[in-house]
Amino acid sequence: MIEKVKQFNQFTWYHVSNMTPDDNLTLVEQHRLTNEIIGYAVDHNEAVRMEYDEEADESLMVIDVISYHEDVVETRPIGILFAHNNLYTFSHTVTDYVQAVLLAPKNRQKRATDEEITAVDFIMTGLYSLMTRYVEQVTEINRKRRVIQAQFGHQKRTTKQMNDLLRLQTQMIYIQNSLANNHVMLDAFKQDYRLEMQAFELEHIDDVRVEVGQAEHMADLAMAVINSVSDAYGNLSNRDLNWTMKVLTVYSIVLTVPTIVSGFYGENVKWLPFADIQEGWWVSIVITVLLMGLVSLLLALNGFFRK
The missing domain is CATH 3.30.460.20 (CorA soluble domain-like)
Structure with a gap:
């Protein structure tokens, strides 16, 4: 126009x-x-x-x-x-x-x-x-x-x-x-x-x-x-992404412990500690928790949980 x-x-x-x-x-x-x-x-x-x-x-x-x-x-x-x-x-x-x-x-x-x-x-x-x-x-x-x-x-x-x-x-x-x-x-x-x-x-x-x-x-x-x-x-x-990946890595390391312990006790190898007693299942859980706590403590001392 x-x-x-x-x-x-x-x-x-x-x-x-x-x-x-x-x-x-x-x-x-x-x-x-x-x-x-x-x-x-x-x-x-x-x-x-x-x-x-x-x-x-x-x-x-x-x-x-x-x-x-x-x-x-x-x-x-x-x-x-x-x-x-x-x-x-x-x-x-x-x-x-x-x-x-x-x-x-x-x-x-x-x-x-x-x-x-x-x-x-x-x-x-x-x-x-x-x-x-x-x-x-x-x-x-x-x-x-x-x-x-x-x-x-x-x-x-x-x-x-x-x-x-x-x-x-x-x-x-x-x-x-x-x-x-x-x-x-x-x-x-x-x-x-x-x-x-x-x-x-x-x-x-x-x-x-x-x-x-x-x-x-x-x-x-x-x-x-x-x-x-x-x-x-x-x-x-x-x-934040690095922190997320770091946490996931730490958890993957800690969660490896139950796999290792259960793997040993699942191989049916004789003479494993506490393998033949009735409370062996609970003992293996205690061992797993103790090892997970130890691994977590070592990672914490080395700064893996600090953001």
């Missing part, structure tokens, strides 16, 4: 959500956009980058933003196209919220009036708010990690906790990769348009870059902590 969102003095903003073939045809025939640049803008898997077509007067910015899938947080690209003195934004269902954010960036940056603002400055003031969502998500992931970490000392570790940690690690990988790519793209955008932009526009780009850099630092630290907790969880699990 193509929506004419707002008419500014210096440009018109069109938002394209979940583009259909008819929308594509409209953009090509009525808005004079090229199929190539449209394809880049709506590609779900497009890499973060800048794409220029000087002949067609088109400059495409592909940038990653947070996408929400129920309880899972990932990142998806959106397309921001500057063409023919107009602005086009391209999104899908999971990123369609960007239209509302661009319209109302919560006053995180001072925005010029509709008569004065340029397309670049409009996008940068909106991107600042979009990039702050990375900080919010990293903070939320840290909160979830602390909850899982607090459970280690109070209850038995479960597969669910390990799966939760793995899910957090996966989300952080998406966030780290997107932030790094966004930072590189913003650097390239500033370098390419440095001579064409005013000082306040460059300042707003720098503000977005600083916000991305801060989010990168937070994401790296959060990932390091999550990896440390995951490694500690694995070490504790390995220790």
Whole structure:
């Protein structure tokens, strides 16, 4: 769907959500956009980058933003196209919220009036708010990690906790990769348009870059902590497994004693002690228990029962 969102003095903003073939045809025939640049803008898997077509007067910015899938947080690209003195934004269902954010960036940056603002400055003031969502998500992931970490000392570790940690690690990988790519793209955008932009526009780009850099630092630290907790969880699990195997080994040694004693008395060999008396059965049990106790004592003295 193509929506004419707002008419500014210096440009018109069109938002394209979940583009259909008819929308594509409209953009090509009525808005004079090229199929190539449209394809880049709506590609779900497009890499973060800048794409220029000087002949067609088109400059495409592909940038990653947070996408929400129920309880899972990932990142998806959106397309921001500057063409023919107009602005086009391209999104899908999971990123369609960007239209509302661009319209109302919560006053995180001072925005010029509709008569004065340029397309670049409009996008940068909106991107600042979009990039702050990375900080919010990293903070939320840290909160979830602390909850899982607090459970280690109070209850038995479960597969669910390990799966939760793995899910957090996966989300952080998406966030780290997107932030790094966004930072590189913003650097390239500033370098390419440095001579064409005013000082306040460059300042707003720098503000977005600083916000991305801060989010990168937070994401790296959060990932390091999550990896440390995951490694500690694995070490504790390995220790418990080793203890279990150790106990099973000790019991297998102790339980070997009854087999040895009963084996001797079951061979019908003459002259075995107490083999011919009526209470011989009970004597063999006593001998077995004494030998098992002796073996257990020797193993205990040698530290086999210490965890």
